[in-house]
Amino acid sequence: MSILQEKVKVINIGLGSFARDLESAGVDVTNVDWHPAAGGDEEVLALLDKLAPLAEEIDAANKEALGRVLQAEPVLVDLGPAGEMIAGLPERTLLHAGPPLEWKEMSGPMRGAVIGAVLFEGWADSSEAAEALAASGQLNFVPCHHYDAVGPMTGMLSPSMPVFVVENTTFGNRAYCSINEGLGKVLRFGAYSQEVLKRLAWLRDEFHPLLKQAILEVGGIQLKNITSQALQMGDECHNRNKAASALLLRELAPIIAGLELPRETVTRALDFMRGNEHFYLNVSMAACKASLDPARGIRYSTMVTAMTRNGTDFGIKISGLDDQWFTAPALAVDGLYFPGYSAADANPDLGDSTITETFGIGGFAMASAPAIVKFVGGSPQDALEYSRSMYRITLGENSSYTIPNLNFRGIPTGIDLRKVLEEDILPALNTGIAHKDAGVGQIGAGVVNPPLACFKKALVAFVEAHLGEEDN
Amino acid sequence: MTEKVLVRPNAYYDSATLMSVAQKVKSEQGVDEAVAVMATEANKELLANVGMLSQEAGAATTRDLVLAVRGDSQEAIEAAFQMIEAELAGAKEEIAKEKAPRSLAEALEQKPDANLVVISVAGQFAAREARKALEAGLNVMLFSDNVPLEAEIELKTLAAEKGLLMMGPDCGTALIGGAPLAFANVVRRGKIGIVAAAGTGLQEVSTLIHRLGGGVSHGIGTGGRDVKASVGGRQLLFGIQALEADSATEVIVVTGKPPAPDVEVKLLDLIKTCKKPVIVNLLGGDAEATAAVGATFAPTLEEAAQLAVQATGLSGKLPIVGSGTPHIDFAPNQRWLRGLFTGGTLCYEAQLVLAKKLGPVYSNTPLKPELAADDFAGSRHIVLDLGDDQFTSGRPHPMIEPSIRGEWLTKVAADPEIAVVLMDFVLGYGAHREPVASIADEIQAAQTQAAERGGNLMIIASVTGTNEDPQILDRQVAELEALGVIVLPSNRRAVEQAALVLRNLEGRQN
Numbered sequence: 001m002s003i004l005q006e007k008v009k010v011i012n013i014g015l016g017s018f019a020r021d022l023e024s025a026g027v028d029v030t031n032v033d034w035h036p037a038a039g040g041d042e043e044v045l046a047l048l049d050k051l052a053p054l055a056e057e058i059d060a061a062n063k064e065a066l067g068r069v070l071q072a073e074p075v076l077v078d079l080g081p082a083g084e085m086i087a088g089l090p091e092r093t094l095l096h097a098g099p100p101l102e103w104k105e106m107s108g109p110m111r112g113a114v115i116g117a118v119l120f121e122g123w124a125d126s127s128e129a130a131e132a133l134a135a136s137g138q139l140n141f142v143p144c145h146h147y148d149a150v151g152p153m154t155g156m157l158s159p160s161m162p163v164f165v166v167e168n169t170t171f172g173n174r175a176y177c178s179i180n181e182g183l184g185k186v187l188r189f190g191a192y193s194q195e196v197l198k199r200l201a202w203l204r205d206e207f208h209p210l211l212k213q214a215i216l217e218v219g220g221i222q223l224k225n226i227t228s229q230a231l232q233m234g235d236e237c238h239n240r241n242k243a244a245s246a247l248l249l250r251e252l253a254p255i256i257a258g259l260e261l262p263r264e265t266v267t268r269a270l271d272f273m274r275g276n277e278h279f280y281l282n283v284s285m286a287a288c289k290a291s292l293d294p295a296r297g298i299r300y301s302t303m304v305t306a307m308t309r310n311g312t313d314f315g316i317k318i319s320g321l322d323d324q325w326f327t328a329p330a331l332a333v334d335g336l337y338f339p340g341y342s343a344a345d346a347n348p349d350l351g352d353s354t355i356t357e358t359f360g361i362g363g364f365a366m367a368s369a370p371a372i373v374k375f376v377g378g379s380p381q382d383a384l385e386y387s388r389s390m391y392r393i394t395l396g397e398n399s400s401y402t403i404p405n406l407n408f409r410g411i412p413t414g415i416d417l418r419k420v421l422e423e424d425i426l427p428a429l430n431t432g433i434a435h436k437d438a439g440v441g442q443i444g445a446g447v448v449n450p451p452l453a454c455f456k457k458a459l460v461a462f463v464e465a466h467l468g469e470e471d472n
Numbered sequence: 473m474t475e476k477v478l479v480r481p482n483a484y485y486d487s488a489t490l491m492s493v494a495q496k497v498k499s500e501q502g503v504d505e506a507v508a509v510m511a512t513e514a515n516k517e518l519l520a521n522v523g524m525l526s527q528e529a530g531a532a533t534t535r536d537l538v539l540a541v542r543g544d545s546q547e548a549i550e551a552a553f554q555m556i557e558a559e560l561a562g563a564k565e566e567i568a569k570e571k572a573p574r575s576l577a578e579a580l581e582q583k584p585d586a587n588l589v590v591i592s593v594a595g596q597f598a599a600r601e602a603r604k605a606l607e608a609g610l611n612v613m614l615f616s617d618n619v620p621l622e623a624e625i626e627l628k629t630l631a632a633e634k635g636l637l638m639m640g641p642d643c644g645t646a647l648i649g650g651a652p653l654a655f656a657n658v659v660r661r662g663k664i665g666i667v668a669a670a671g672t673g674l675q676e677v678s679t680l681i682h683r684l685g686g687g688v689s690h691g692i693g694t695g696g697r698d699v700k701a702s703v704g705g706r707q708l709l710f711g712i713q714a715l716e717a718d719s720a721t722e723v724i725v726v727t728g729k730p731p732a733p734d735v736e737v738k739l740l741d742l743i744k745t746c747k748k749p750v751i752v753n754l755l756g757g758d759a760e761a762t763a764a765v766g767a768t769f770a771p772t773l774e775e776a777a778q779l780a781v782q783a784t785g786l787s788g789k790l791p792i793v794g795s796g797t798p799h800i801d802f803a804p805n806q807r808w809l810r811g812l813f814t815g816g817t818l819c820y821e822a823q824l825v826l827a828k829k830l831g832p833v834y835s836n837t838p839l840k841p842e843l844a845a846d847d848f849a850g851s852r853h854i855v856l857d858l859g860d861d862q863f864t865s866g867r868p869h870p871m872i873e874p875s876i877r878g879e880w881l882t883k884v885a886a887d888p889e890i891a892v893v894l895m896d897f898v899l900g901y902g903a904h905r906e907p908v909a910s911i912a913d914e915i916q917a918a919q920t921q922a923a924e925r926g927g928n929l930m931i932i933a934s935v936t937g938t939n940e941d942p943q944i945l946d947r948q949v950a951e952l953e954a955l956g957v958i959v960l961p962s963n964r965r966a967v968e969q970a971a972l973v974l975r976n977l978e979g980r981q982n
Contacts (some may be wrong), residue, residue, distance in 0.1 A: 002635065002717065002718065003587050003588060003611045003636075003637060003648060003649070004648070004689070004690050004712055004714055004715070004716065004717075004718040004720070004721075005651065005719065005720075006587055006649070007649065008587065008588055008648050008649040008650070008651040009583060009585055009588065010586065010588050010589070010590055010651065010653075011576060011579045011580070011586045011588070011589045011590070011605075011610070012582065012589075012590045012591040012592075013576060013579075013589060013590065013591045013592070013593055013601055014590070014592030014616070015592040015615075017902070018590055018592060018615075018653070018654055018901075018902070021652070021901035021902060022590075022651060022652070022653070022901075024942075025651065025652050025658065025901065027650075027651040027652075028583075030579050030582060030583050030586065031572060032572070032573050032575065032576065032578075032579050033571075033572040033573065033574050034574070034593060035574060035575075036593070036594070036597045037575075037597065037600060040597065041597065045597075045600065049600075072875045075581060132911065144860055145815070183514060184514060184517075279755065330586050335619075336488065336491035336492050336494075336495050337491070337495065338491070338518055339494065339505065339506075339507035339509065339515075339519065339521075339522050339540075340505065340507075340521050340522040342498075371486050371488065372486075372488045373488070373492065374486075374488035374489055374492040383573065389663045392575070392577065392578065430488065444491070454928065467669075
């Protein structure tokens with residue numbers, strides 16, 4: 001029906017006085033607190049406009065990509081040494097978080113973790129020798145992402161370190177992540193003291209065989225159930241994993257208790273899991289990775305399939321441009337610090353754990369985790385706004401994972417490169433903060449965004465890849 | 473440097489709250505370190521690291537809260553502790569307030585039944601917003617200017633496909649279903665629908681209809697470029713069709729400057745098919761061609777209003793405004809006219825009326841290129857549209873901020889050859905709230921200056937508006953009359969009055 005027969009209801013974009021005038025004339029009006037699309041960046045707007053004729057293809061591709069993520073069924077199926085579980089891992093390879101990185105570009109914690117991993121593998125017998133080996137070019141430094149793996153913070157993985165194996169049973173693909181070592185001085189923050197190496201050895205030699213046996217015996221654990229329940233219990237499964245870790249322990253404890261192993265071994269294992277509130281983080285990350293990977297490499301899709309940081313650079317991947325990383329220097333985290341530390345001590349943003357936000361939890365599900373809203377400004381309202389704004393840059397909602405505080409709305413899922421730029425809203429990421437020096441560990445937590453430049457570069461490449469021929 | 477460590481047994485706070493409190497306190501003057509933690513083993517280690525693990529703290533359990541502050545002075549530490557207590561005590565009430573939407577999409581989430589978007593953002597972003605609005609099925613009034621021609625054509629084509637209004641770009645005025653959009657007046661709702669390719673034209677016609685006792689169903693703006701050959705009158709034609717289909721509209725008025733020849737052909741073809749009476753007021757348009765398609769031609773805005781009101785069965789008599797023309801003695805060398813307009817259409821109409829009665833009239837928006845003038849120099853009649861781009865770049869339109877007209881009036885006052893000044897005062901939403909008062913000083917000064925020279929300056933004005941407008945028509949007229957300004961009830965009459973006076977002066981001197 002023509003507007004001439006209807007009651008006029010106005011949305012005003014621009015001069016606020018027009019809205020005030022309409023209001024005083026008794027007209028129903030909503031005023032928009034308008035910001036130019038893409039922050040007024042005309043280069044970006046021109047590129048977005050170039051994509052407009054492809055909207056149908058892109059929408060269809062994105063629908064496919066999102067659909068695959070929504071269908072994912074991540075199941076924890078196994079645990080074992082990275083070198084055995086991950087197919088094709090070359091000799092003398094260390095996997096690390098983030099996009100590709102050379103030794104000389106590595107930040108303090110990343111270098112520390114390399115040294116720790118070299119010592120742990122016995123490739124060198126002193127930290128000096130380890131450092132020399134790392135600098136010699138005889139080691140392969142490869143992103144975890146290149147081998148379907150993810151790792152928190154430095155993400156350092158060497159061949160003998162055990163990894164969780166999560167299978168997406170819908171598509172049959174697998175993803176891998178290390179065992180979380182706990183807080184304090186740990187390898188993932190670049191610590192490599194005897195204490196750290198000793199714990200790693202225990203994880204490898206005693207804990208992992210036990211846990212593997214339990215996982216196999218229980219016949220795999222449905223992770224969708226645990227994550228979705230945890231979202232109802234105050235976790236967002238990135239920076240807060242209390243509920244999820246407890247739920248996982250609840251599944252495993254009776255099995256572990258029943259294993260034919262010395263009582264001290266069992267007690268140590270259960271005590272370790274009990275004492276580590278982030279135990280579930282690494283499992284959550286592998287689940288997110290396994291859920292996202294089938295959405296990679298779909299031509300025309302603008303969906304973001306990975307966001308990750310190596311402590312130097314931030315990198316993202318786009319489904320339709322799957323062989324490329326789009327990187328820019330990692331930003332500082334806006335956060336709260338443990339006693340004795342401040343922003344001056346912080347390393348730039350680090351870790352693959354933003355795979356959780358890529359999937360739709362973590363910062364995207366901030367509204368679920370009122371206990372940690374202090375990181376984002378303090379009030380539950382702020383946390384709600386964080387999650388709400390993420391719906392504006394995502395393709396859909398995953399109703400398998402709901403947010404009680406948003407009336408059980410599904411988590412915002414499938415970050416759309418176009419929307420991020422158009423809306424000028426960057427993904428909101430929850431994260432721990434690493435000390436810039438190797439081995440100190442976590443010194444705080446907070447929120448951070450990817451650098452805008454990653455998305456701009458990706459858009460340029462996307463336009464080139466999908467419209468290049470027609471332009472020439 | 474001094475410090476204080478306090479243990480509060482059985483006081484649980486979550487770590488994020490404690491970290492945020494500590495962070496705040498730490499940034500206070502005189503505070504070197506502040507720690508607020510539950511006494512877990514890990515936290516005790518952190519306390520030890522900063523040298524504040526007191527014996528008591530060391531003995532505390534995970535259920536106990538440890539507060540530790542190191543600072544310059546005892547006072548600083550006490551202040552810090554007070555702050556910590558206050559922060560911990562104040563479980564702050566945060567009222568969930570609805571945030572203003574940041575985008576069209578978000579506004580639509582809040583109000584899914586919105587049906588019209590008014591856009592007045594900078595030109596380079598405007599077309600994008602308009603496109604999104606049309607794609608979402610919303611009618612658009614695009615106030616912004618500097619929108620590329622191709623974008624206008626694209627938007628209007630899209631709108632036509634969807635059966636939506638696409639008013640503008642550069643559409644300053646519209647009245648849809650009684651809603652006064654941007655620069656519009658408060659007028660009675662009624663049976664007359666208007667399609668206007670000119671903003672102040674729509675304002676003048678709609679307010680005159682109101683003052684004649686009639687009412688307006690809708691006033692659809694098109695934007696000035698619509699009637700150019702390139703845009704092809706897309707919105708003008710669409711607007712007429714929409715009003716033809718609208719049950720509330722009984723009479724249609726089409727107003728604006730004359731369209732391109734092709735557009736005029738299409739317009740007349742369309743009017744031929746209209747079952748409702750159509751009044752055509754295309755300033756300087758073809759009366760015969762209009763009559764040939766069964767429409768009524770109105771040479772001026774006032775006549776358009778009058779004919780439309782009469783077509784609805786009312787008598788349509790314009791009430792007398794003002795007290796008539798007093799006799800004024802001019803000095804012998806006073807003989808020229810200056811027009812200081814804020815409304816573009818009013819300025820154009822003035823030229824049409826004056827041209828018939830006074831001979832050549834010059835303007836920055838001239839009827840013919842050879843009549844171009846962009847200042848008040850020379851012994852000749854000149855009317856300026858002060859709202860034209862050349863005068864508004866970098867400053868607000870004179871309808872919003874009329875000070876530019878005061879400056880021009882001061883220049884006019886210095887010229888002893890000027891006899892008559894014509895001015896328009898446009899009321900309504902968007903316009904200055906005190907248009908007369910804002911130029912009162914300059915009017916008085918101009919009159920004084922003329923009198924001191926032994927002459928007289930006759931200022932003739934019309935006020936476009938209604939008593940329902942925020943500025944109140946009667947009040948503005950009274951203020952003008954108190955200043956000795958002659959006020960006529962329409963732009964046309966004000967212009968005719970000026971022409972009459974000037975012709976008398978010509979007669980005197982010839």
